[in-house]
Amino acid sequence: GAVVSQHPSWVICKSGTSVKIECRSLDFQATTMFWYRQFPKQSLMLMATSNEGSKATYEQGVEKDKFLINHASLTLSTLTVTSAHPEDSSFYICSARDGGEQETQYFGPGTRLLVL
Amino acid sequence: AQTVTQSQPEMSVQEAETVTLSCTYDTSESDYYLFWYKQPPSRQMILVIRQEAYKQQNATENRFSVNFQKAAKSFSLKISDSQLGDAAMYFCAYSGNQFYFGTGTSLTVIP
Numbered sequence: 001g002a003v004v005s006q007h008p009s010w011v012i013c014k015s016g017t018s019v020k021i022e023c024r025s026l027d028f029q030a031t032t033m034f035w036y037r038q039f040p041k042q043s044l045m046l047m048a049t050s051n052e053g054s055k056a057t058y059e060q061g062v063e064k065d066k067f068l069i070n071h072a073s074l075t076l077s078t079l080t081v082t083s084a085h086p087e088d089s090s091f092y093i094c095s096a097r098d099g100g101e102q103e104t105q106y107f108g109p110g111t112r113l114l115v116l
Numbered sequence: 117a118q119t120v121t122q123s124q125p126e127m128s129v130q131e132a133e134t135v136t137l138s139c140t141y142d143t144s145e146s147d148y149y150l151f152w153y154k155q156p157p158s159r160q161m162i163l164v165i166r167q168e169a170y171k172q173q174n175a176t177e178n179r180f181s182v183n184f185q186k187a188a189k190s191f192s193l194k195i196s197d198s199q200l201g202d203a204a205m206y207f208c209a210y211s212g213n214q215f216y217f218g219t220g221t222s223l224t225v226i227p
């Protein structure tokens with residue numbers, strides 16, 4: 001199966017700092033990547049859809065200036081949480097869609113963010 | 117709007133037994149895909165099985181199989197010969213014009 005990596009796996013930062021999370025498709029090209037947020041014991045909540053070479057599409061209620069997404073290549077998308085606050089603490093998961101594999105999304109291992 | 121419903125928040129199964137997880141969905145689309153993902157305590161989402169809506173034959177992957185009833189919009193997952201490593205959160209997902217997850221079913225495997 002396709003492999004997606006995510007870095008860092010966890011990060012602790014002070015309130016007010018910015019945090020960048022990288023998502024890479026290792027063995028396939030992903031024209032579309034997705035960013036999710038997951039709260040404990042809940043399902044995944046889609047934050048935005050990232051398309052290579054174009055602006056991300058954000059879900060309703062997600063602040064685009066707060067969560068900056070860049071998808072500069074077919075294998076890399078980044079999520080930057082700007083001026084992070086404690087309420088941004090969460091588990092962030094990216095996924096990449098391999099268009100040749102029946103619309104399947106493959107997921108990264110996730111990033112745990114704790115903002116102090 | 118498309119929705120995915122998992123009506124069983126928690127399920128348990130004895131090791132080596134069989135368990136079925138339920139999933140229903142609502143859609144007006146004719147072309148779509150359905151998936152079951154597993155999320156163990158590590159929180160890594162793992163693809164378990166997928167089904168193309170245009171295929172009548174139920175997908176199978178080793179001990180995992182689905183019962184896809186398109187008219188009823190039902191997509192249940194059957195796990196045979198349950199193993200301790202099957203303990204996880206299981207999410208049903210729909211992919212059409214957009215991608216939707218169900219709320220998940222937490223599966224406990226009893227030794």
